[in-house]
Amino acid sequence: MMSITNTIIVCPICHLNLVELPQNCTICLNNFRNKITKIPENFIDLTPESIQTQSQKKSETKPLRTQLFRSQIIPLLYERILPPIWAMGLRNLGGMEVEFGEVKQFFGNDSEVVVDISCGSGIMARQLIKTGKYKQVIALDYSEFMLNELQQKMKQENIPLSKIMLIRGDVEMLPFADNSIEAIYSGAAMHCWPNTEQGINNIYRVLSTGGKLFATTFMKPLPSIVFRFFSVDELLNIMLKAGFVQESLEVEKRGVYGIIKCRK
Numbered sequence: 328m329m330s331i332t333n334t335i336i337v338c339p340i341c342h343l344n345l346v347e348l349p350q351n352c353t354i355c356l357n358n359f360r361n362k363i364t365k366i367p368e369n370f371i372d373l374t375p376e377s378i379q380t381q382s383q384k385k386s387e388t389k390p391l392r393t394q395l396f397r398s399q400i401i402p403l404l405y406e407r408i409l410p411p412i413w414a415m416g417l418r419n420l421g422g423m424e425v426e427f428g429e430v431k432q433f434f435g436n437d438s439e440v441v442v443d444i445s446c447g448s449g450i451m452a453r454q455l456i457k458t459g460k461y462k463q464v465i466a467l468d469y470s471e472f473m474l475n476e477l478q479q480k481m482k483q484e485n486i487p488l489s490k491i492m493l494i495r496g497d498v499e500m501l502p503f504a505d506n507s508i509e510a511i512y513s514g515a516a517m518h519c520w521p522n523t524e525q526g527i528n529n530i531y532r533v534l535s536t537g538g539k540l541f542a543t544t545f546m547k548p549l550p551s552i553v554f555r556f557f558s559v560d561e562l563l564n565i566m567l568k569a570g571f572v573q574e575s576l577e578v579e580k581r582g583v584y585g586i587i588k589c590r591k
């Protein structure tokens with residue numbers, strides 16, 4: 328854990344890690360250092376707004392598609408309601424089991440650190456831990472209630488909390504160093520982010536060269552009323568603009584489910 332906090336984990340604002348950061352940071356007034364050196368009871372809050380000083384904070388609120396998950400009720404119901412519906416084909420015929428098999432195969436055996444971005448209640452992060460294949464599993468979500476739910480599920484499944492690093496963070500200002508992560512999973516999430524382009528740009532920044540991204544989302548013709556749904560071309564454009572190249576990029580539409588597999 329210590330070496331990860333010295334290398335991979337950085338301040339989401341200035342992108343410096345604990346070693347590089349000046350002793351008395353004049354930008355965040357040591358907020359990042361204080362958070363990262365304190366052992367948290369539940370998760371480390373590395374959202375930009377938790378690091379920024381009062382005068383730096385912007386007053387903008389996140390859109391409904393993001394805020395929805397920051398209620399107590401949705402995280403509580405999430406895994407109780409959705410998996411059987413997904414398994415009927417909304418999210419692959421066969422649901423999460425099928426998705427987990429594909430992710431495991433895509434990541435292969437050469438990734439030590441794997442990050443589940445927008446992990447929600449950790450439906451994939453918990454499976455990744457159970458493989459025992461990764462040195463470190465990091466799970467990041469913007470919703471504190473989703474992260475709490477993830478911890479409850481780990482307890483129920485007897486997975487030690489030491490097996491995971493939990494971060495409250497924003498995909499648009501990730502607290503990870505450039506080129507530092509070998510494998511990222513982000514399931515059913517891009518349609519919930521405030522700005523998908525910015526989220527993917529950030530993921531591109533933190534992936535190491537050759538690093539892999541497995542991301543899924545929902546597609547048109549679902550109507551973009553609360554969430555933002557995509558066409559295959561829109562997804563391809565977002566990925567190419569972020570820097571991914573056509574040869575290492577695959578976007579597949581299965582019904583209203585979209586699956587992106589790519590390498591940086």
Ligand SMILES: C[S@@+](CC[C@H](N)C(=O)[O-])C[C@H]1O[C@@H](n2cnc3c(N)ncnc32)[C@H](O)[C@@H]1O
Binds near residue numbers: 393450473513514516
């Ligand atoms: C539909 S859930 C998906 C959960 C899980 N990955 C899964 O496969 O079921 C979408 C998640 O995206 C998270 N999210 C929304 N905006 C975010 C942001 N800006 N940064 C990080 N996570 C965000 C929400 O809190 C929510 O947990």
